[in-house]
Amino acid sequence: MSLTKIIISVLVALAAGGVFAATVGSGTLLSLLTQATIFAIFALGLGFLLRQNGMVSFGHATFYGTAGYIVGILLQTKAVPAEAAMLIAVLGIALFAFLLGLIVVRVPGIAFGMLTLAIGQMFFLTASRSRGLTGGADGMNIDWPSTLFGVPVSTLLKPDAMFALCWSVLVLIVLALALLLRSRFGAITEAVRDNEERARFIGIRTLVPRAAVFALSAGVTAIGGVLSALNTGFVSPESLHWSVSGVALMMVVVGGTRALWGPALGAIVYFLVKDVLGDYANHWMAIFGIGLIVVIVFAPQGISGALLRLAGKRRVAADRPPPAKRAAALD
Amino acid sequence: MTEYVLQAEDVAIHYGGVKAVDGVNMTLERGQVRGLIGPNGAGKSTVIDAITGRRRLTRGKVSLRGEDVSELDPTQRRQRGLSRSFQRTSIFAQMPVRKQVELASYKMGVADPGADADDVLRELTLTDLNDVIAADLGYGEQRRLDLALALVGSPSVLLLDEPMAGLSVKESLDLAHHLKALTKRRDVSVLLVEHDMDVVFGISDVITVFELGRVIASGDPAEVRANPRVREAYLGSAA
Amino acid sequence: MIHLFNGLVYGALLIVMCSGLALIYGLRRVVNFAHGSLYMLGAYLGYTIASYSNFWVALVAAPAIMLLLGAALDRFGFRLLQDRDPLTVVLVTFGLLLVIEDVVQTVWGKGNLSLAAPALLSRTVDLLGTPVPAYRIAVIAVGAAVAIGLTLWLRWSRVGLFVRASSTDPTTTAMQGVNTDLLSAGVVGLGTALAGLAGVVAAPFLALSPSMSSDVLIDSFVVVVIGGLGSLAGAFVTALVLGQVQALGAVFLPDVAALLPFALMVAVLLWKPAGLAGSRT
Numbered sequence: 001m002s003l004t005k006i007i008i009s010v011l012v013a014l015a016a017g018g019v020f021a022a023t024v025g026s027g028t029l030l031s032l033l034t035q036a037t038i039f040a041i042f043a044l045g046l047g048f049l050l051r052q053n054g055m056v057s058f059g060h061a062t063f064y065g066t067a068g069y070i071v072g073i074l075l076q077t078k079a080v081p082a083e084a085a086m087l088i089a090v091l092g093i094a095l096f097a098f099l100l101g102l103i104v105v106r107v108p109g110i111a112f113g114m115l116t117l118a119i120g121q122m123f124f125l126t127a128s129r130s131r132g133l134t135g136g137a138d139g140m141n142i143d144w145p146s147t148l149f150g151v152p153v154s155t156l157l158k159p160d161a162m163f164a165l166c167w168s169v170l171v172l173i174v175l176a177l178a179l180l181l182r183s184r185f186g187a188i189t190e191a192v193r194d195n196e197e198r199a200r201f202i203g204i205r206t207l208v209p210r211a212a213v214f215a216l217s218a219g220v221t222a223i224g225g226v227l228s229a230l231n232t233g234f235v236s237p238e239s240l241h242w243s244v245s246g247v248a249l250m251m252v253v254v255g256g257t258r259a260l261w262g263p264a265l266g267a268i269v270y271f272l273v274k275d276v277l278g279d280y281a282n283h284w285m286a287i288f289g290i291g292l293i294v295v296i297v298f299a300p301q302g303i304s305g306a307l308l309r310l311a312g313k314r315r316v317a318a319d320r321p322p323p324a325k326r327a328a329a330l331d
Numbered sequence: 332m333t334e335y336v337l338q339a340e341d342v343a344i345h346y347g348g349v350k351a352v353d354g355v356n357m358t359l360e361r362g363q364v365r366g367l368i369g370p371n372g373a374g375k376s377t378v379i380d381a382i383t384g385r386r387r388l389t390r391g392k393v394s395l396r397g398e399d400v401s402e403l404d405p406t407q408r409r410q411r412g413l414s415r416s417f418q419r420t421s422i423f424a425q426m427p428v429r430k431q432v433e434l435a436s437y438k439m440g441v442a443d444p445g446a447d448a449d450d451v452l453r454e455l456t457l458t459d460l461n462d463v464i465a466a467d468l469g470y471g472e473q474r475r476l477d478l479a480l481a482l483v484g485s486p487s488v489l490l491l492d493e494p495m496a497g498l499s500v501k502e503s504l505d506l507a508h509h510l511k512a513l514t515k516r517r518d519v520s521v522l523l524v525e526h527d528m529d530v531v532f533g534i535s536d537v538i539t540v541f542e543l544g545r546v547i548a549s550g551d552p553a554e555v556r557a558n559p560r561v562r563e564a565y566l567g568s569a570a
Numbered sequence: 571m572i573h574l575f576n577g578l579v580y581g582a583l584l585i586v587m588c589s590g591l592a593l594i595y596g597l598r599r600v601v602n603f604a605h606g607s608l609y610m611l612g613a614y615l616g617y618t619i620a621s622y623s624n625f626w627v628a629l630v631a632a633p634a635i636m637l638l639l640g641a642a643l644d645r646f647g648f649r650l651l652q653d654r655d656p657l658t659v660v661l662v663t664f665g666l667l668l669v670i671e672d673v674v675q676t677v678w679g680k681g682n683l684s685l686a687a688p689a690l691l692s693r694t695v696d697l698l699g700t701p702v703p704a705y706r707i708a709v710i711a712v713g714a715a716v717a718i719g720l721t722l723w724l725r726w727s728r729v730g731l732f733v734r735a736s737s738t739d740p741t742t743t744a745m746q747g748v749n750t751d752l753l754s755a756g757v758v759g760l761g762t763a764l765a766g767l768a769g770v771v772a773a774p775f776l777a778l779s780p781s782m783s784s785d786v787l788i789d790s791f792v793v794v795v796i797g798g799l800g801s802l803a804g805a806f807v808t809a810l811v812l813g814q815v816q817a818l819g820a821v822f823l824p825d826v827a828a829l830l831p832f833a834l835m836v837a838v839l840l841w842k843p844a845g846l847a848g849s850r851t
């Protein structure tokens with residue numbers, strides 16, 4: 001997509017969000033969509049890791065929940081203003097993920113998934129047991145101040161404002177990632193993903209780019225966590241549980257990673273379907289399970305892949321399974 | 332005494348009880364094309380792996396322009412100008428042709444990676460395919476892309492591991508011609524592993540013959556062709 | 571030392587669970603996320619069967635049903651997906667987890683249920699001065715029986731040989747004329763049956779609830795990763811150790827005990843991920 005097209009799409013998306021927020025009267029619908037958007041940001045981070053590194057994390061909820069906790073703890077101690085707390089949470093998690101990434105991205109295949117699962121569980125257990133710091137299993141309330149970036153928080157928390165905020169953040173993140181991927185960094189990470197060995201043989205040090213992608217994916221997910229903390233005013237160990245990571249992964253797979261925005265779409269579809277189905281049946285879990293299986297088996301590129309194919313797009317990067325097998329197949 | 336642009340001294344690679352390469356001495360002078368021939372399993376590819384850092388040396392030393400590079404990893408060796416292509420095509424399947432070649436050039440610190448990439452792509456007749464995703468290329472085109480990735484950034488030494496593998500006679504000769512021209516123009520010294528005897532004898536200045544992990548003959552093409560031990564071991568009546 | 575004893579009981583249970591998980595991984599290279607929910611399903615099936623007959627029938631019937639289910643899972647799931655990326659299959663098992671959880675909640679409701687231990691084992695026995703429920707001793711016996719039985723079977727039987735061969739090199743084994751598809755279906759069936767058996771065995775002393783699958787699953791992963799996926803013996807030992815860590819730790823050092831297994835799992839994965847990363851391509 002050319003730069004002009006990207007900018008136009010972004011402006012259209014932002015405008016559409018604004019119009020939507022202004023015209024839709026139902027607070028409940030807007031709340032639901034806000035939640036969907038927040039989870040879309042979570043899924044976007046997770047999907048970015050899969051798309052650029054070819055890695056599946058079963059512990060991404062760690063970044064999501066911990067972001068909320070960092071904000072909560074910082075606000076509790078009143079150490080920094082709320083705006084700074086939000087920034088610290090995201091950047092701190094990204095930095096932590098980068099350092100962690102330098103160690104863990106070397107771990108191949110499903111072992112990486114299990115590793116992230118184990119790390120996630122450690123965070124979950126720690127949060128559940130640290131009553132003093134985190135409120136333990138009951139979670140903690142987050143003391144947001146009365147204004148945030150000059151805007152009264154009570155206004156921000158209104159369904160239309162909150163939706164507009166979260167949607168805008170989502171769109172801007174997609175923009176930022178899209179621009180990043182058009183840079184050298186994007187080319188380097190794609191090369192490393194496609195053929196790590198050859199990347200080394202053309203002079204690329206592969207560890208740092210992959211750790212950087214891991215850090216970015218964590219940072220994006222952390223943004224979702226911070227927004228969630230704002231939206232609900234609350235954070236609990238549940239947001240760190242591996243089942244949350246699992247659901248996010250489901251959104252990524254169903255949405256597809258062929259397009260950068262695929263996982264976000266997966267999240268929104270999940271919430272909408274869950275809400276719609278919730279009225280008619282209590283079995284949304286089974287339906288999602290079946291849906292996941294169906295997508296994986298019959299439409300591995302997810303909804304975004306199917307949409308792009310319908311739009312007749314020429315095949316682009318990231319629509320094939322991880323490269324190791326393909327390199328071997330190119331005998 | 333000539334300063335060799337590449338030198339392998341008493342290089343040995345043993346693994347799992349196999350002595351794939353056992354005490355090999357080889358030199359490459361600047362601007363030279365040295366062909367490496369020998370039966371399958373003679374250790375030719377393993378020597379390339381050793382020189383480029385893909386395999387660890389059990390014994391011996393590899394020097395690039397006098398500098399000992401035996402302990403350096405492939406990335407470091409590439410950055411010092413030691414480049415290679417692969418027998419099993421190794422490219423970036425999901426990236427467009429020009430983008431990946433330009434990236435390779437960029438990583439070599441070339442001032443104008445775009446121009447460098449364009450030059451190499453033109454010489455290898457890949458320019459028309461600049462925007463094609465590598466996975467969509469034909470086999471021969473992919474092999475040329477593999478070469479392009481190794482050629483950019485003007486490496487001082489280029490190791491080619493069966494570049495003609497799977498190509499037709501015409502394609503092979505065309506490619507050989509282009510390679511010779513390109514490497515002469517860019518002052519690249521070449522070590523070439525190949526089975527296609529017409530190509531090897533056609534473009535090599537000197538030839539080394541391998542058998543069972545050892546060098547059994549070395550010299551200019553005429554000498555090697557006449558060497559009875561070589562004939563017996565490998566060439567048979569084909570030469 | 572009731573804690574040591576209880577640790578042994580949970581360890582025995584994990585042995586039954588984890589051997590199933592290890593077998594499925596060994597043959598199909600699938601990390602079965604649905605294993606915990608299969609355990610749960612086995613437990614609930616056992617509950618229902620027992621309510622119409624008795625515990626002993628359930629002990630045999632529930633795993634038998636799970637065996638068939640597992641074979642079907644292999645035949646119509648794993649076999650058809652065997653050429654796909656392993657992570658794809660793992661996600662499919664995750665989908666399966668969701669389906670099974672939903673089925674269980676639908677059929678049996680969300681409340682806790684309890685399955686009484688059979689009358690024969692309902693008394694307490696005096697063990698070194700401490701009264702312990704006889705049932706729990708039986709659980710240990712089951713764990714031991716499974717461990718010994720599987721080890722003997724794999725080492726000495728013809729089918730066991732095929733299983734070991736197929737786990738190492740499925741292509742060559744198939745080329746030798748072994749019907750690897752039938753073998754896989756059988757082994758996955760067995761692995762699932764073991765999960766179901768663990769469920770039935772666990773039911774009388776751990777309550778039946780919709781959340782029972784999650785905790786056991788994670789513990790099973792810990793055991794199988796630390797024990798080394800190729801090694802049933804490693805899994806057995808780790809299961810016993812983990813059982814002790816949980817039991818003793820819960821009393822003496824709860825926070826450390828909870829985190830330690832995961833820290834170890836992380837260490838193992840960082841040090842030697844090769845066991846999990848698919849030595850079979």
